[in-house]
Every structure is written in structure tokens, then in C-alpha cells.
Amino acid sequence: MGSVLVTGAAGFIGAHLCQALLARGEHVIGLDNLNAYYDPSLKRAxxxxxxxxxxxxxxxxxxxxxxxxxxxxxxxxAHPEINRVAHLGAQAGVRWSLEAPFAYTAANVTGHLSVLEAIRRAEGRIRHTVYASTSSVYGARTDGAFRETDRVDHPASLYAATKVAGEVMSRTYSDLYKLPLTGLRFFTVYGPWGRPDMAYWLFTDAMLKGRPISLFNEGRMMRDFTFVDDIVQGVMAALDTPPADGGHRLYNIGNSRPEPLLGMVALLEELLGVTAIRELKPMQPGDVPATFADVSAMERDFGWKPTTDLRTGLTRFVEWWRRYHG
Known part of the structure; x- marks a missing residue:
């Protein structure tokens, strides 16, 4: 059977993926640097x-x-048993890329290249590598569903630019060395054990502590919120199905149902029993007004469809939050 190498194993999606792989009997080697972008104690937990x-x-x-x-x-x-790779390790976060740009090139460009080169030197024993990209590569758009064939040469942030670079490097390595590679463009992943820099986490924390929440672009935002369990099922479906030609391919993986940010706030108010104190603010540099995934390719090639609506997903997040924070 071999082992799966999961980079970013202590991260939000990486930890959920490790759990799912272990649950189906896989051997997993998890890799993470446990950096301090947010509290490492959450990663250890x-x-x-x-x-x-x-x-x-x-x-x-x-x-x-x-x-x-x-x-x-x-x-x-040191681990010749590794025969598949799920490369999720990255420096995440659009806004912090304005403050710490070199952290993003180190993790998302140099780090991505490290993984590609390690796969190349494994001399054919890596059957398939799935890596994480992002909806941010599409830039600032409000013109309907994003498709994998759309241009991605105008990213709105350095974070997005580094992920475009990862996609281009992956295609180059696949073409040069015949490496089977699949990139997945994640759309606004949320759920239990999530990231503290994400809006739903920040809003929950602020609302329960009686602090105002910041609504950028005065709350006029749409996001294709995708529950983490749906994402993990998609990652595993892709990992289990290498490209038939041994080449490189890209897929959107999202809920394919954009929701207004203010709708998410209203749901959190209902679930938490708290009325949010709202601070309307202008759009932040690097942010985008909307995300919307066309996931027809994921359905066609892997039979994958998201199944978790926002109310169900946020309910599970709030239940986890109350347990985790006592």
C-alpha cells in the first residue's frame, strides 16, 4: 500500500486529511513547521x-x-515507502502577504519547489501528487462562476501570485519529468479546527466577547464557503485517481453556491444567540469581492459533489468552538 506524505499536516485542512486517511487504513507521514503565523498550540491540539x-x-x-x-x-x-503526496503546506492568508511578503515566497515558491524536486528525485515511485492552490488566483471578479480555463494572470495579492507560481512550476515539472500532478483550487474552506484568521472564526470570537466585527467593503462580499469535510473528500478522490496521461491538471473545489457575507453573519447571530456589533469598513488591498466555483470538472472526473450547506457547516463549527473553548 505504501504511505502518504501530507505536508501542512498540523494545519486546518491537513489535519482533517490525515484523520480521513488514517480512518481508511492508510499509513501517513505528516510534515509541518508549526510556525507562529497563528498560535502553534492550536496546531499541536x-x-x-x-x-x-x-x-x-x-x-x-x-x-x-x-x-x-x-x-x-x-x-x-529516508522514507522509501512514500508513494503518494498531498502537498497542503503553505503560508496562507491574503492580508498578511502585504506585511510579510518573504514568508510567502519562502513557503509557497521555494517550499513548493522543494516538494517538486523531492518528487522528481524519487525516481518514479510517487504515483500521484495532489497540491493545494486557491480561488485567489482568479483575482477580483464578479462576472459569474470561475472556471479552470479562465485566465489567472492578474492576481490581486502576493499570496495569490505565489500560488499561481506554484501552478506554473507544477506544470513545468510535470512536462519535463512526466510527474503526475493535480492542483486543487480551494474556495473559502471553513469548519471545526479552522484558522483563526478566517472571517467566521474572527466574527465568532468577537461576537461572544462583545467586540465589534469588521465588515470590509461594508459587508458587500460574496464567498463560496466550502465545508472542510467536503474538501477532504475531494482531495482523497483526486489523490486516488492519477491523471491517465501522467500529466498535470487543475480543478476548482468549492461549494459552487456563493453566499453573502452578511448572510453568514446573520447565521452566526442565530447560532450564537448574540447580535453582532458591526463596523463597516472599505475594501482592503488584496481582497476580492466575490468567489464562485464551477466544479463541474470535479464532478465529471471524480463523481465529487459538495454536500454541506452553510447552516449545517456553521452549526458544526459552533458546536466544536464551544467544546474547544470550554
Whole structure:
């Protein structure tokens, strides 16, 4: 069977993916640098809660920075049982890329290249690599559903630009070295164990503490909120199905149902029993007004469809929040 290498294993999506892989009997090697972009204790708690009950010997965690290409190469050499890779490790967050640009090039460009080079040097034993991209590559648009064939040469943030670079590098490596690679453009993933920099987390925290919430573009935003369990099922479906030609391909993976940001706020008010104190603010640099995924290719090639509506997903998030924060 071999093992799956999961980068970003202590991250939001990575930890959920590790749990799902372990639940179906896989051996998993998880890699993460546990950086301090947000509180590392949350990352450690994810690892403990989501993978701590794995059968002995089926999960191994390695603390490692993807930008250290020699360390990534050494890890791949040390584990010849690795035959698939789910590369989710990245520096996330649109707004912080305006403040810490070199963190993004280190993780998302150098780090991505480290993974590609390690796969290349594995001499054909990596059957398939799935890597995370983002809806942010489409830039600032309000013209309907985003399709994989749309142009992505006008990203609105450095974060998005580094993810476009990752897609281009992946296509180049696939063409040069015949590597089977699949990129998934994630659309606004949310759910239990989420990221503290995401709007739904920030709003929940502020509302329960009686603080105002910041609504950028005066709340006139649309987001294709996608529940984390749906994302993980899509990642696994893609991982299990390498490209028939051994080449490179890209897919959107989202809920395909944009929701108004103010609608999400209203749902949180209902679920939390709290009325939000709203602060209307202008659009922030790097942000986009709307996201909307055309996921017909995911359905066609993998039979994948999202199944979790926003009310159900936010209910599960709030239930988790109350348990986690006591």
C-alpha cells in the first residue's frame, strides 16, 4: 500500500486529511513547521486530537520547514515507502502577504519547489501528487462562476501570485519529468479546527466577547464557503485517481453556491444567540469581492459533489468552538 506524505499536516485542512486517511487504513507521514503565523498550540491540539488515536506505527510526524530543500530531500530518501503526496503546506492568508511578503515566497515558491524536486528525485515511485492552490488566483471578479480555463494572470495579492507560481512550476515539472500532478483550487474552506484568521472564526470570537466585527467593503462580499469535510473528500478522490496521461491538471473545489457575507453573519447571530456589533469598513488591498466555483470538472472526473450547506457547516463549527473553548 505504501504511505502518504501530507505536508501542512498540523494545519486546518491537513489535519482533517490525515484523520480521513488514517480512518481508511492508510499509513501517513505528516510534515509541518508549526510556525507562529497563528498560535502553534492550536496546531499541536489538532495533531493530538485528529491523529493521536491512530494505531501504533501508522502515523509519524516530522517537524520540518518546506523551504529547507535539503531537509525535504532527506526525508523523502529516508522514507522509501512514500508513494503518494498531498502537498497542503503553505503560508496562507491574503492580508498578511502585504506585511510579510518573504514568508510567502519562502513557503509557497521555494517550499513548493522543494516538494517538486523531492518528487522528481524519487525516481518514479510517487504515483500521484495532489497540491493545494486557491480561488485567489482568479483575482477580483464578479462576472459569474470561475472556471479552470479562465485566465489567472492578474492576481490581486502576493499570496495569490505565489500560488499561481506554484501552478506554473507544477506544470513545468510535470512536462519535463512526466510527474503526475493535480492542483486543487480551494474556495473559502471553513469548519471545526479552522484558522483563526478566517472571517467566521474572527466574527465568532468577537461576537461572544462583545467586540465589534469588521465588515470590509461594508459587508458587500460574496464567498463560496466550502465545508472542510467536503474538501477532504475531494482531495482523497483526486489523490486516488492519477491523471491517465501522467500529466498535470487543475480543478476548482468549492461549494459552487456563493453566499453573502452578511448572510453568514446573520447565521452566526442565530447560532450564537448574540447580535453582532458591526463596523463597516472599505475594501482592503488584496481582497476580492466575490468567489464562485464551477466544479463541474470535479464532478465529471471524480463523481465529487459538495454536500454541506452553510447552516449545517456553521452549526458544526459552533458546536466544536464551544467544546474547544470550554
Amino acid at each position: 489538532r495533531l493530538a486530537a485528529l491523529t493521536g488515536d491512530a494505531p501504533a506505527g501508522r502515523f509519524r510526524f516530522e517537524k520540518l520547514d518546506l523551504a529547507d530543500h535539503e531537509a525535504v530531500l532527506a526525508l523523502m530518501r
